[in-house]
Amino acid sequence: MKSFLFLLLGSFLSVLVFILLNNDIFSATFVFEGNKEQYQITDFSLEDAPAESLRGTIASRNGEILWQSRIATQSSVLVGDKILQQGEILETGKDGIIEVKFVDAALVHMFENTKVEIVQTLPVNLVFNQSRGTVTYKNLGEAPVSIRSINLLVNLTKGLIDIDVDDQTGEVSLSLVEGKARVAYNSTDFESKVWDLEAGDSFLYDSNEREGFFE
Structure with missing residues (x-):
């Protein structure tokens, strides 16, 4: 019995040594028997956004500005003229304002006591999540600029829009200064509601009642 166990253990160690000496089998390239196509593992970085973004x-x-990186769990004071990327979060404190420019895409002006997450900055569509405060968004390019405010979706195809989010009452107010925009939300009956805004329009949305109307 002991001889058998030693033989089994010896076989296992032999296989292990073979694997360690031939570690190229752990190469980053995998071959699938079905079509023999080779696939390379995609480079992914938690710290850095995709190169095309x-x-x-x-x-x-001016004033107090907080910044949260892609890998941080809490915000810290923004120091210097940092380059901003998707996946990061900006917050302004009392008397804090900041204006961020994405060349040929969007201009984002945040007023005091405001929080915005830079969700996506791909050239085909910029997406922001505004959870509180007041922001002016300007579309500088051809691609739409999308903003989520609580459970309201705003799509600015061109022009300039002011959005104010009251995180205490759940109300979102919009004012389209110029250009065109579209807002959408689901009602309490799970019906999709879509409204088109033109320059000069003001729209108020109640996220608790899931109702919106022109003012």
């Missing part, structure tokens, strides 16, 4: 530069700033 747009970066934002700080056009102006």
Whole structure:
């Protein structure tokens, strides 16, 4: 019995040594028997956004500004003229304002006590999540600029829009200064509601009642 166990253990160690000496089998390239096509593991970085995504530069700033990186669990004071990327979060404190520019895409002006997450900055569509405060968004390009405010979706195809989010009452107010925009939400009956805004329109949305109307 002991001889058998030693034989089994010896076989296992032999296989292990073979694997360690031939570690190229753990190469980053995998071959699938079905079609023999080779696939390379995609490079992914938690710290850095995809190379094709747009970066934002700080056009102006004043007062208290907080910044949360892609890998951080909490915000810290924004120091210097940092290059901003998708996946990061900006917050302004009392008397804090900041304007961020994405070249040929969008200009984002945040007023005091405001929080915005830079969700996506791919050239085909910029997406922001505004959870509180007041922001002016300007579309500088051809691709739409999308903003989520609580459970309201705003799509700015061109022009300039002011959005104010009251995280205490759940109300979102919009004012389209110029251009065109579309807002959408689901009612309490799970019906999709879509409204088109033109320059000069003001729209109020109640996220608790899931109702919106022109003012």
